[in-house]
Amino acid sequence: MLLSVIVPCYNEEENVPIFYEEMMKNSAFLEQEKLELEIIYIDDGSKDNTAAEVRKLHEKDERVHLVSFSRNFGKEAGIYAGFQKAKGDYVVMMDADLQDPPSLLPEMFSYIKQGYDSVATRRVTRKGEPPIRSFFARMFYRIMNKISKTEIVDGARDYRLMTRQVVDSILSMCEYNRFTKGIFGWVGYETKWLEYENVERTHGETKWSFWKLFLYSLDGITAFSTVPLAISSIMGVVFCIIAFVAIIALIIKNLIYHDPTPGWPSMVCIILLVSGVQLFCLGIVGQYLSKTYLEVKKRPIYLVKEEL
Template sequence: MDNKELISIVIPCYNEEESIDIYYEAMEKVRQNLAAEDAEIEYIFVNDGSKDKTLTILRKLAKKDSERVRYISFSRNFGKEAALYAGLENAKGDFVTVMDADLQDPPELLIEMLKTIREEDYDCVGTRRVSRDGEPPIRSFFARQFYRIINRISDTEIVDGARDYRLMTRQMVDAILELKEYNRFSKGIFSWVGFKTKYLEYKNIERVAGETTWSFWGLMKYSIDGIVAFSEAPLAFASIVGLLSFILAIIMVFVIAIRTLIFDDPTSGWTSLVCIVLGLGGLQLFCLGIVGKYLGKTYLETKRRPIYLVKETEKDLTA
């Protein structure tokens, strides 16, 4: 193991009691093939405040394979972004990869990713899905629209269908860890730091066990956070809407004044007035909400709270 390059595998876990053992068995088969490539692996499971028996299974696995299995258990649920950061921060490997425990990220691709980095001088080899088979149609539709929108309004390119599953060099991981922001959007961060990246394509694979914890509204909120994190376009949009509303109001004032003076047709009717007031009030609240979203993110950053809090690690098993 001393002469082999170490690959740290970060696995965020939230209620994955049904998947962990299946994932470990699948990865052990891949590990044997990686050994032929002069590479060894370490597992870094991050328990993100799971409410099932995930932590119990991780304890057993750490005792069973104490040489390779490590785990970090949070004091509560901090979210996948915090789990990713914790795993990267604690990874010791020459290369680091991020994988889901549900085996939607094909473990066998890891061998090709390693060869590509070594032979083609890449800093990162990522993966992207070329199909969304098995997903609800409405979820797939909004996912495609998200990538289309964010790539139009942001200077940071985010590849459509890109997964968090990627193999990165130590240099790239260290660069990512330099970004200590509280509000994290890893897909954007992976692109923002730069570095030479190649993507491997594969068709969508359904979960091996359990159910996804991502709801439609959860993904929608995550998408909005990504747009706010990597684009100021919504703020510009709010300013433009405000300016257009003001110009329209001035034009209407002149129209009403001219019509009254020339045609002796004074404006009457409270219905149209109520509609105008409600319309403008709605636009104001909408724009205020956009500004509030950015202000809220800034407020959270200024608090400088830790990204995560650790309650237990594998070291506590022998303490």
């Protein structure tokens, strides 16, 4: 039996050896469970010496593997590559910055032995995050769970231990526009959730700015909900009704009172409002159209420069 550990990395040269050492400290349960180990570092086009650090580890431990991309393709591509390269009967995905504590692995595997298909983790606190970022993150999960049939748990991490069956199901979803948190929920299976408090990064800074997280949330909404399209349609119908009623009212007013319609400033405001709504709805349609455009081109999700 083999346990595959997938570690997506982007500019994590300081954390690569630290993560390996921490994994070795918490690997005693592998012998007890008669599990072999492989660690797959996915270098997502790092600009530092991340790949070089992994090569050093590979030289002293053949269980360490490297998949290095030709450029930065994003964490979603790194996760997908890790799933494709993993050969394990069990697969776990973890961040290199140790925000996903390896010390939880023995407990996670104990639940797999009890019959769960996957064991996932979620943060119960967002300690260390800016308040405004935490607020919008919680709002995203609330909105997403209202407009989508796929459940996405608030505070869910990518840190998750899965059986081979779950991994194969995820790999069967070979879409280009990937939103892994949604994919985890969509494939289903019996999942055990473990809660833990937020852990600070060991070194470096997060690669996720507020703007990147906002764009990522848009990817999630367009990937797992068509409600925004319905909203844009409803808004179009509502404004047509309002316009029709307003026209009738103006005609009646002119016939009765012979009062021409005054007030060009108010008319300009109305035009700007309606135009803004039209552009907003067009933007929603454009988001879905752009995703379709990227899908039909069928470009590879990632390109590998080096593999060990």
